[in-house]
Amino acid sequence: MTSSFLSSLEKQLEAAKLEPTKKSVGVMSSFGDGIAQATGLDEVMYGELVLLGKNTYGLALNLKAEHVGIVLLSEDRGLKVGDTVTSTGRLLSIGVSDEIIGRVVDPLGNVLDGKADIKVKSYEALEKIAPGVIARKSVTVPLQTGIKAIDAMIPIGRGQRELIIGDRGTGKSSIGLGTILNQKGQNVICVYVAIGQKRSFVAQTTAILEKAGAMEYSVIVAATASDSAATQFLAPYAGVAIAEYFLKQGKDVLVIYDDLSKHAVAYREISLLLRRPSGREAYPGDVFYLHSRLLERACRLNEDFGGGSITALPIIETQASDVSAYIPTNVISITDGQIYLEADLFNSGVKPAINVGLSVSRVGSAAQLKSMKQVAGKMRLDLAQYRELAAFAQFSSDLDAKTKAQLERGARVATILNQPWDEPMPVEEQVAVIYAATNGYVDSVQLKYVRNWEVAALEYLKMNHPAILTSIRKESKIMDDTEKLLKEALASFTAMHTEWR
């Protein structure tokens, strides 16, 4: 036993090639606020990992004639001015393997959930140029969020970048998490990147996803509020690097960046400490590129390049609904559309509090299911008319019958769109419910009972007419005979329930 161990050790030692090495070194000349300056290091690369002292790692971000600016990535205890800084020749990367699914990691790949370390299969570079034009393909496959208002009116396709924007406490994260919950059995791997969030929130999110069984296809990358600005700055790049590992296998990946406002703030902190010139709102000049190079890595590859996709749902928090601030306008212009959440709507009980008028999806309609398109167009019209009339009707008490009917219809359609965030709905059920609402099957139901009606009607359809839902799911559109069956089923269901009239 012992001798075999010794002989294996001997073998290893013999195999070891110990040769004189050549590397670029420098001396740390000053250090503070998580930033070190070093002289020497003539051959260091931009974004290269450097070793400071014995075991502190840093990222070379400022290369100047007289010194190199380094952002520290790990604990800086024990460092002193005069310590040697050594280049490693490695660009920053994260160790990934299939095992990472279901785990909580930090942007450097260290595990945070207290379980075993991840056996690394490949190292993915944090900074990488996005796939080129030749490798890409247009978005044609839908990514179902399970949220009626989004899937019907602001459809998202796999490979799209859709911004979720709104004030604090308007349900931005809930939309992202609800979408993750809905990816169960959809062959989508989800990466949730928490940037500058509270640790309690990350713990809570992990628990929610675990309870719902969503961690089986999810990864959480966490750089919390108490982590250094450098860690927060790297988190989204680590998230997309993990996504690219699965993209290479031809898989569909969904990445949620929660949120990029805090990411910009972390980068601003680093830039100011590195003494880079500041611009508008004290953000550095390259803050646009900070987000554009990240979001450009969302893509849908064509079959020659594996056919996978990365869908990005960045989140931006606005202050007092100001979408014309610097970072929100930047990210709005980079993405393929936005979901705009409003505090007023949220407070008046509309959940999700989506402002349908200001929200758009620029490419998703190409990916929307035909059946959904059939019912959603009419709903959009109903809602638009409802809003116009509702504003007008406030001033007059006696309305003609037609206007009244439109108002009633609109109110019911709006109610149907309300949905708890953690109850995503399969697309065929969405289509059935919206069909019922826009075709007047809910008109006779009292407004306060609409939600009860919805739940019961879906139960009824699932129990007694499963073929209708199966047909909607399987066929790309609502076939004529399916529509006939659906009409009959809804009519008989409405006739049964007189208590809600």
Added chain:
Amino acid sequence: MSVHTIVVESVIPLSAEQKKDIAALLKKKFGTEKFVERINPDILGGVRILADSTQYDASLAGKLQQLRNL
């Protein structure tokens, strides 16, 4: 390639012959024979040459570090 300063580190003072060998080596590589000697017990053995900011490490400490990284 012009190099401004060359520092040769060793644990014990170099002998005259060793100095001559190193000077010849430096002449071939950098075109200069001038170097500064420095005694550094931390490298444990061998020599370590610092030409401006490039370090050529043939010390025992460097080899042990390589073993550790295996």
